[in-house]
Amino acid sequence: MNAFRSLLVFTWLVVSLIPMGLGLLICSIFVGDRLLWRWFGVPWLSGVIGAARIVGGVKYRVHGQENLPTPDDMQRIILCPKHQSTWETFFFPAWMPRMLAYVFKQELLRIPVFGWAMGRLNMIHIDRSKRSEAWTKVARQGEVLMDQGKWIIMFPEGTRSERGSQGKYKTGATRLATLTGASIIPIAVTSAKCWPRGTFWFIPGTIDVSIGAPIPSEGRDQDEMMVEIEEWIESEMRRLDPEAYQ
Template sequence: MNAIRSLLVFIWLVLSLIPLGLGLVISSLFVGDRKLWAWFGVPWLAGVIGAARIIGGVNYRVHGEENLPAESDMQRIILCPKHQSTWETFFFPAWMPRMLAYVFKKELLRIPVFGWSMARLNMIHIDRSKRSEAWNKVAEQGVELMDQGKWIIMFPEGTRSERGSKGNYKTGASRLAVTTGASIIPIAVTSAKCWPRGTFWFIPGTVDVSIGVPISSEGRQQDELMAEVEQWIETEMRRLDPEAYEQQSDNS
């Protein structure tokens, strides 16, 4: 039954992406990215999360919503979530009160329709093989986008980690925060309980999303700032999903 549910969600995702994605690309010739986001991006992303909930049985609950800055607060913000599955890449842009700008590898732009759509939105795509050039682009565009009221989102582990495990936390987000004076909001996400890494099969249940208090970068060093972000996320993950970490301890 879970396989059938998952297949139905996947079919809906693909079939809905084609008209909305093409609509976004065509509309980008006439309107700006904020309208593209509101007309096409958010409805599609929210639709995927809704389909996963209604058909796939993947619910969610959010803790710490009050820690997000008020809509009138124009401080520079970088979101640093735990990365366990594809679920959060859909959820955060659809749910957050501000338009988000991902930092992502340029290879994603080659994906038909999806990549074309991302190319028309004002986000930060980088060439990872050119580290210095990539960093300069992140810093320059990051300031510009945050000053437009957008929030930058960067997964500090870089890639998805298995449930109950911890990836290598990289300092890209903290370096950007220190350079630009932005604050980092750490976020714990237990998405692997319902959408494990490397699969498209759902496990009915509830994903917990916990939002931490913004951490100021003022007077901080990038290494110790990221260490604080990592400590908060990993401690919160163990509180939200203790069973996963107990299993890892038993297996080690």
């Protein structure tokens, strides 16, 4: 039954992506990325999360929502979530009160429709084989996007980690924060409980998303700051999903 429900969700995801993605591409000729996000991005992403909840049985609850700045607060913000699943890559842009800009590998731009649409939303795509050039682009474009009112989202582990495991936390986000004066919001998310890494099948249950208090970067060392972020996220992960860390 779980496999059948998962198949229904992913079928809807693919089928709905084609008209929404093509619509976004056509409209991008005439309007800017904020309208594209409002008309196409948020509705489609919210629909995927809704389908996973209603059909796939993947519910969620959010803790610490009060730690997010208000929509009219123009401070520079970088989100640093735990990365266990594809689920959070859909959830955060759909749920957050501000438009997000991902830092992602440019290979994703080659994915038909989905990648093409991402390329029209003014995010930060980088060539990871050229580390110096990639960082220069992140620093330059990240500051511009934050000043436009967008929040940057960077997964500090770089890639998805298995449930109960801990990847190496990289300092890209804290390096950007200390350079631009941004605050970092750490986020723990237990998505692997319901959508494990490397699979397309859902496990019905509830994903916990815990949002930490913003950590100012002024006067901070980037390595020390990332240690604080790592300790908060991993401690919170063990509190939210103790079975995975036995």
